[in-house]
Amino acid sequence: MADTTATPKTKVKTKTERPRLHKVILINDDYTPREFVVTVLKAEFRMTEDQAHKVMITAHRRGVCVVAVFTRDVAETKATRATDAGRAKGYPLLFTTEPEE
Ligand code: NFA
Incomplete structure (x- = not known):
């Protein structure tokens, strides 16, 4: 008689990788007023x-x-x-993204 009570020898373990994170980068320009940059950072990135x-x-x-x-x-x-918040005011303010290493 075959032994039907034997425990399986292998386990399937699914590994879930964390999604890669992406940096948002603020680029300097000569035209966007400093206070406006601060206002956008506070509004869009919930900064103090x-x-x-x-x-x-x-x-x-x-x-x-x-x-x-x-x-x-x-x-x-x-x-x-x-970036659009700056463009709406006619400023060349630019935010880019890039994947983390
Ligand atoms: N360099 C801009 C100025 O002197 C200020 C600024 C800072 C713009 C960071 C864009 C990003 N008015």
């Missing part, structure tokens, strides 16, 4: 005045600054909305 000012001044001095990281869709949506 202090956090927003630090990010704005870092981009102003160094050329770029990472604003935050999100899943790809969220990063792209926020970058587009923030």
Whole structure:
């Protein structure tokens, strides 16, 4: 008689990988007023005045600054909305995204 009570020898374990995160990057330009950049950072990225000012001044001095990281869709949506807020006022303000290493 075959032994039907034997326990299976192998287990299937599905590994779920975390989605890669994407950085939203603020690019400096010579025309967008500092206070407007701070306003957009507060509105679109829920930053405090202090956090927003630090990010704005870092981009102003160094050329770029990472604003935050999100899943790809969220990063792209926020970058587009923030860029559009500048365009609506006629400013060349630009936010881009790139995948984290
Ligand atoms: N460089 C801009 C100015 O001097 C301010 C700025 C900072 C713009 C960061 C874009 C990004 N008015």
